[in-house]
Amino acid sequence: xxxDVNIRGIICAFASAVDMVNPILKNHHRRVAxxxxxxxxxxxxxxxxxxxxxxxxxxxxxxxxxxxxxxxLMDLDVQDPRAHEELGCLMLSSFPPFEVISKIILNHHVRxxxxxxxxxxxxxxxxxxxxLADRIDILINQSLLALNQKDYVLAELEKxxxxxxxxxxxxxxxxxxxxxxxxxxxxxxTLNEVxxxxxxxxxxxxxxxxxxxKLVYTLSxxxxxxxxxxxxxxxxxxxxxxxxxxxxxxxxxxxRYIKIAGYLHDIGKVAVPAELLIKAEDLSQDExxxxxxxxxxxxxxxxxxxxxxKIAEWASAHHENRQAxxxxxxxxxxxxxxxxxxxxxxxxxxxxxxxRPYRKGMPLKTVMNILEEQYVKSIxxxxxxxxxxxxxxxxCEINMLHxxxxxxxxxxxxxxxxxxxxxxxxxxxxxxxVQKDMRIFEFIQEGSLDGMWYWxxxxxxxxxxxxxxxxxxxxxxxxxxxxxxxxxDIIFKEDLALALENFNRHCSDASHPYDQVVRYRHxxxxxxxxxCRGIAIRNKDGAPIRMLGxxxxxxxxxxxxxALKQKNSELVDRNxxxxxxxxxxxxxxxxxxxxxxxxxxxVDQYLIEEVKRVKRxxxxxxxxxxxxxxxxxxxxxxxxxxxxxxxxxxxNRLKQMLRGQDIVSRWGGDEFLIVLPETPHMNAVRVRDxxxxxxxxxxxxxxxxxxxxxxSIGVSSCEVGEELNTCLKRADExxxxxxxxxxx
Numbered sequence: 001x002x003x004d005v006n007i008r009g010i011i012c013a014f015a016s017a018v019d020m021v022n023p024i025l026k027n028h029h030r031r032v033a034x035x036x037x038x039x040x041x042x043x044x045x046x047x048x049x050x051x052x053x054x055x056x057x058x059x060x061x062x063x064x065x066x067x068x069x070x071x072x073l074m075d076l077d078v079q080d081p082r083a084h085e086e087l088g089c090l091m092l093s094s095f096p097p098f099e100v101i102s103k104i105i106l107n108h109h110v111r112x113x114x115x116x117x118x119x120x121x122x123x124x125x126x127x128x129x130x131x132l133a134d135r136i137d138i139l140i141n142q143s144l145l146a147l148n149q150k151d152y153v154l155a156e157l158e159k160x161x162x163x164x165x166x167x168x169x170x171x172x173x174x175x176x177x178x179x180x181x182x183x184x185x186x187x188x189x190t191l192n193e194v195x196x197x198x199x200x201x202x203x204x205x206x207x208x209x210x211x212x213x214k215l216v217y218t219l220s221x222x223x224x225x226x227x228x229x230x231x232x233x234x235x236x237x238x239x240x241x242x243x244x245x246x247x248x249x250x251x252x253x254x255x256r257y258i259k260i261a262g263y264l265h266d267i268g269k270v271a272v273p274a275e276l277l278i279k280a281e282d283l284s285q286d287e288x289x290x291x292x293x294x295x296x297x298x299x300x301x302x303x304x305x306x307x308x309x310k311i312a313e314w315a316s317a318h319h320e321n322r323q324a325x326x327x328x329x330x331x332x333x334x335x336x337x338x339x340x341x342x343x344x345x346x347x348x349x350x351x352x353x354x355x356r357p358y359r360k361g362m363p364l365k366t367v368m369n370i371l372e373e374q375y376v377k378s379i380x381x382x383x384x385x386x387x388x389x390x391x392x393x394x395x396c397e398i399n400m401l402h403x404x405x406x407x408x409x410x411x412x413x414x415x416x417x418x419x420x421x422x423x424x425x426x427x428x429x430x431x432x433x434v435q436k437d438m439r440i441f442e443f444i445q446e447g448s449l450d451g452m453w454y455w456x457x458x459x460x461x462x463x464x465x466x467x468x469x470x471x472x473x474x475x476x477x478x479x480x481x482x483x484x485x486x487x488x489d490i491i492f493k494e495d496l497a498l499a500l501e502n503f504n505r506h507c508s509d510a511s512h513p514y515d516q517v518v519r520y521r522h523x524x525x526x527x528x529x530x531x532c533r534g535i536a537i538r539n540k541d542g543a544p545i546r547m548l549g550x551x552x553x554x555x556x557x558x559x560x561x562x563a564l565k566q567k568n569s570e571l572v573d574r575n576x577x578x579x580x581x582x583x584x585x586x587x588x589x590x591x592x593x594x595x596x597x598x599x600x601x602x603v604d605q606y607l608i609e610e611v612k613r614v615k616r617x618x619x620x621x622x623x624x625x626x627x628x629x630x631x632x633x634x635x636x637x638x639x640x641x642x643x644x645x646x647x648x649x650x651x652n653r654l655k656q657m658l659r660g661q662d663i664v665s666r667w668g669g670d671e672f673l674i675v676l677p678e679t680p681h682m683n684a685v686r687v688r689d690x691x692x693x694x695x696x697x698x699x700x701x702x703x704x705x706x707x708x709x710x711x712s713i714g715v716s717s718c719e720v721g722e723e724l725n726t727c728l729k730r731a732d733e734x735x736x737x738x739x740x741x742x743x744x
Contacts, residue, residue, distance in 0.1 A: 005207050005307040007097060007215065008200045013304035014219060015058040016191045018270045028137060030191045033057040035133035037194055038182050042172035043125070047199050053126040054194060056104035060130060062222050063087030063105075076135055077160055081109035091225050094408075095218035097211075104130060113163045128166040132173055135164070140186070147183040209256050213263075220263040222270065227278045229356050232405040236354065236398040238262030240346035240387075243394060245339070247386045258339050261314040265343055268297030268316070280357035295319050296328035314339040318347045321378040334380060341383045348375055349387060350398060364395040381617055451530070451551030453487075457507075457544050460484060472530075472553050474523030492519040499532060507536055507544045514547075517554065529558040592666040594644060595651035603665035603673060610677060611724050618720055622684030624674040624691075625714040625731040627739065631670040634709065642702050643670075646709055649700050657691065673731075681717040688713045712739045 019029045036057040040050050064084035089106035092098045107115075107127040115123050139153045140146055154177075161170050176182050207215065220234035241262035245255040269277060272294050276287055283291060299316035302308045317340035320326035320333045333340055352367045362370070368391055376384050387394070451469035456462040463484040467477040473490065480486055488496060495518035506514040514534040522528050534549030587593075590602035598606070610621050628634075628650060635643040647670065654664045654672065663675040676684050691713060699708040714735025718727040 005212060005305070007207060008195060010215060010305050011055060011058060012192050012195050014301060016304070026142065028061060029058050031137045031186050032060065032133045033191060033194050034185050034189065035136050036129055037197065038176040039129050039133060039169065039173050042176040043169070049126060051198050051200060052100050052104065053129060054198060056101045056108070056126060057130055057133065058191060059092065060088060060105050060108050060134065062091055076139065076156060077164060078109055085109060087225060091221040092218055094221065095214050098218065108134060111164055112166045118166045118168065125169065128169045132165050132169055146186045147180060150183060209253060213256060213260060216260050216263045219267060223266050226274050229278065232402040233350060233354065234263050234266055235401060235405055236350040237265060237346045239398055239401055240349055240394050241342050243390060244342050244346060244383060244386055247390060257311060258314065258342055261311045261339065261343055262346055264302060264311065265298060265315040265318050265347060266294060267301055268294035271297040278357055292327045313337065314343050318344040322380055323378065338382055341380050344379050345383050345387050349394065353395060353398065354402065364391060376616060449550050450553040453549045455484065455547040457547055469551060472551065473520045473528050490521050495519050510536065528553065529555045595647055595666050597651050598663060598665040600665065600667055603663060603675065606663055606675060607724055610675060611718065614718060614720055619678045620680055620717050620719055622676040622679045622681060622715065622717040623727060623731045624676065624684065624688055625735045626672040626674065627712050627735055628670040629710045629712055634707065638702060638707065642707065645700050645702065653698065657694065681715065684715050684717060688715050714738055
């Protein structure tokens with residue numbers, strides 16, 4: 001991986017590729033960037049403003065990649081552009097250097113008649129420039145020479161200039177367009193050539209791994225944020241890929257490059273109509289062929305970024321397989337780097353466990369069964385066992401990550417003041433009714449709320465409270481004087497402090513919610529729990545002059561919560577007792593109580609899994625069948641308690657001498673069975689010989705006398721395709737031969 005990757009290089013390659021492969025955009029970003037450049041230069045913007053403007057122009061419509069979105073933007077005066085402006089802003093806002101760019105995109109359809117304060121307003125001049133450049137390009141037929149369409153474009157713009165475009169920006173355009181180069185550049189120069197005309201400063205700096213990771217995460221949201229089903233998909237894949245690489249022994253830098261490949265594995269879906277990505281029904285063959293293009297374009301896009309050559313290979317191979325029947329290249333994934341397998345497994349593990357338009361996310365057990373039955377053969381075994389070992393942790397981690405990203409998505413919308421402009425017609429109708437008919441207002445405030453208040457902040461002693469406000473806390477409304485001091489006298493003092501703190505913060509910052517749970521002292525003495533919410537009513541200067549609020553009585557809920565809390569505490573104690581009993585039952589069912597080794601039932605289950613593993617991996621395991629020689633004589637001579645001491649002593653010696661992954665069990669009586677995973681026959685013989693050589697000195701001390709004992713050991717190996725009983729029988733026969741010199 002190269003270390004000279006920079007923001008300018010990535011964005012130029014990405015935006016150029018998106019323009020080229022997306023059938024809707026058709027070079028729109030490149031052309032708008034060129035137009036913006038000429039207008040910006042005419043306005044003598046600073047270099048920093050120019051860079052921000054051209055970057056915004058290069059990416060401004062990434063939130064409008066559906067046919068429906070694009071059709072709605074073809075009118076010169078777009079009626080409702082907010083949805084794609086907001087989505088484009090959301091996609092880019094996670095990358096700190098793009099803070100200004102995302103705001104330019106958020107307002108790139110700004111209408112001058114609605115926001116005429118171009119000098120001192122919140123919307124920067126770059127948005128006004130981008131708006132005009134964008135509208136110029138939709139007027140031009142790309143199949144005809146741009147200069148030949150000049151008169152038509154100017155005539156159409158003239159009809160709308162006073163309403164849509166800032167006069168200073170429009171004047172700069174009119175001056176710039178007089179030069180033929182303004183029109184010729186549209187058809188001839190590349191986005192990279194536009195970028196070459198600017199001084200990039202911080203945007204040309206090499207990206208460290210931390211900033212690079214944030215940037216590629218931002219680009220991945222171009223795809224993921226198109227649907228709430230996939231809002232976290234690439235992040236989930238990236239997380240699983242990182243954890244798998246970590247478990248496979250990669251260093252942290254290598255793991256993070258693999259994570260980057262995970263973020264970008266679906267970036268080629270910019271070439272796929274967004275309608276297909278959210279379709280709930282089965283895709284037709286023609287639609288599936290369109291969908292199959294996305295890994296091809298993932299590779300094509302990433303190959304254009306210097307330093308991303310390996311990432312391009314790993315990220316684009318997640319639909320290849322061992323049989324060389326996958327897509328797009330039909331190359332066997334076994335011939336590729338193991339990183340390609342990591343991304344492939346991370347993708348399918350994440351996809352199966354998340355909701356999609358056509359199905360619910362699957363539980364972990366179902367996911368792992370599908371992977372083992374369908375994907376081990378097609379993707380391979382090099383990564384699967386690591387995934388199987390981490391599956392429970394990863395399943396929980398990516399679901400938690402999904403929720404975090406959903407919350408981040410909502411928070412970004414709040415931070416940028418993004419709200420939907422759509423209102424249901426019945427909501428609007430009801431709003432009109434409230435204004436016209438006092439009875440409607442009375443019904444709402446009395447019937448749907450547990451209290452309503454309206455506070456005069458210019459005369460803060462005056463506050464109107466409706467009847468329900470007072471009856472909830474036990475007071476007769478007719479006796480109250482509508483003074484703020486009346487409720488402040490009966491609210492809990494610490495809750496009053498909280499309410500006033502939130503009130504002051506809400507008055508200073510409208511985005512801070514006035515919303516808290518407070519306690520009132522009921523007239524008869526008991527506590528009433530109230531959720532209190534409000535909104536400041538502000539004058540034209542933004543200063544709060546009134547406060548409208550609503551109460552919801554949650555006393556019953558709070559009492560139920562307290563009761564539930566008590567019950568939960570009791571259940572926790574009970575569950576601890578049950579867990580202790582379960583642990584005891586597990587030990588009784590799996591552990592030999594005398595030696596502390598696994599019992600026969602447990603080792604039988606383990607042997608079944610070992611046979612499955614041999615079928616998957618082809619790596620054999622071996623068995624050692626052990627018998628304590630003349631054990632009956634020890635019991636008859638010294639008694640069964642001494643015999644038990646011999647069994648315990650022998651078990652402890654086995655545990656000390658064998659590997660951590662070896663399974664030692666008491667097979668029955670004085671017989672023991674050892675399972676040696678991934679151990680061929682000759683290695684098992686060496687283990688046997690080691691045990692036999694040590695056993696010559698084994699003894700226990702009883703009543704100051706040494707009681708020696710020895711063992712006999714039979715060896716057997718379980719090959720691919722061999723039945724377990726055959727392997728066990730061979731170990732038993734070998735033990736019999738060792739003890740008696742003949743086969744049983």
